Amino acid sequence: MRQATVLPLFGVFSALLPLCGCSGTASSALSGTPAVVTPAPVAPEPRTPPVKEPPARVTTRKANTQGMVFVTEYHNFGYEKGNMFRTPEKFAKDLKRLYDLGFRPVTASEYLNDKMDLPPGASPVIMTFDDSQPTQFKLLADGSLDPKCAMGVWEKFAKAHPDFPMKGTFFVLPRMWDQPKLRAKKVAMIKEWGSELANHTVHHPALRTKNDETVMSEVAGGIELLRKYGIHEPAMFAMPYGSTPKNRALIKQFKYKGQVFKTAGAFLAGANPAPPPGKVNRYKVPRILAQPGNLGLDFWLDRVEQGKVSLYVAP
Numbered sequence: 001m002r003q004a005t006v007l008p009l010f011g012v013f014s015a016l017l018p019l020c021g022c023s024g025t026a027s028s029a030l031s032g033t034p035a036v037v038t039p040a041p042v043a044p045e046p047r048t049p050p051v052k053e054p055p056a057r058v059t060t061r062k063a064n065t066q067g068m069v070f071v072t073e074y075h076n077f078g079y080e081k082g083n084m085f086r087t088p089e090k091f092a093k094d095l096k097r098l099y100d101l102g103f104r105p106v107t108a109s110e111y112l113n114d115k116m117d118l119p120p121g122a123s124p125v126i127m128t129f130d131d132s133q134p135t136q137f138k139l140l141a142d143g144s145l146d147p148k149c150a151m152g153v154w155e156k157f158a159k160a161h162p163d164f165p166m167k168g169t170f171f172v173l174p175r176m177w178d179q180p181k182l183r184a185k186k187v188a189m190i191k192e193w194g195s196e197l198a199n200h201t202v203h204h205p206a207l208r209t210k211n212d213e214t215v216m217s218e219v220a221g222g223i224e225l226l227r228k229y230g231i232h233e234p235a236m237f238a239m240p241y242g243s244t245p246k247n248r249a250l251i252k253q254f255k256y257k258g259q260v261f262k263t264a265g266a267f268l269a270g271a272n273p274a275p276p277p278g279k280v281n282r283y284k285v286p287r288i289l290a291q292p293g294n295l296g297l298d299f300w301l302d303r304v305e306q307g308k309v310s311l312y313v314a315p
């Protein structure tokens with residue numbers, strides 16, 4: 001008798017299965033009926049390739065690979081007066097404002113080599129940090145980033161906005177943020193973030209005022225410092241004060257004390273957006289100082305908001 005009741009039900013259940021398209025268990029499908037029926041074997045998931053969602057468009061701006069590129073220039077962080085300082089709070093605001101305006105970070109190398117990995121509708125920003133000020137990058141005793149240093153501020157922002165990762169270019173001096181025992185660890189962190197180290201000379205002279213011998217010794221010294229940290233390819237270079245040597249050929253390449261020293265690109269110190277990859281003179285790249293006032297970062301971001309800058313926009 002029991003068998004006789006179950007069999008027709010099983011037939012109904014089997015017939016329902018393709019209709020409901022679910023993998024419900026026998027007991028739920030036959031609610032109220034004793035679960036004497038062997039559950040149907042669960043069909044393996046169909047092997048369809050995972051559908052890759054196209055990345056969401058960051059802005060409604062039209063693609064424009066001939067537009068201008070923002071290369072920001074930061075020095076020191078803190079509460080002192082003067083255009084060399086940005087407060088940590090203001091830096092956090094800069095990140096948010098850049099983000100909201102559709103900027104996404106790439107390194108100086110990615111920009112000049114036209115290898116910018118940007119989501120559609122985004123505009124590149126190259127975040128550059130000069131002079132290796134300790135306020136840029138400080139580790140606490142437990143190895144974590146000081147939340148008040150620039151990288152601490154950026155880390156917090158990047159955690160909340162993973163599509164604005166800590167990718168920037170550090171134009172370093174030999175002090176390399178002090179904390180000498182932590183230097184190797186910091187360099188490893190920079191590489192892990194996808195950021196890059198770049199040259200800013202040894203003693204930070206205005207190169208225009210120096211003879212060829214001094215220019216070569218300063219540029220070569222900076223390159224040798226980078227080599228110590230595993231950078232053997234030609235690196236980017238920011239000329240102190242944006243001051244170009246009289247002998248401009250030395251920016252690209254020279255032979256000094258039996259060795260060849262090459263530079264991949266040279267950056268100025270102000271005061272406007274840079275031309276797009278392919279159009280920019282890679283040995284004369286303008287930057288935008290992170291300062292209030294005329295031609296500073298705030299000024300240029302206002303211009304973007306007002307629609308007065310034709311920005312590079314990723315297709």
Ligand SMILES: [Zn+2]
Nearest residue numbers: 130131240241
């Ligand atoms: Zn400098």
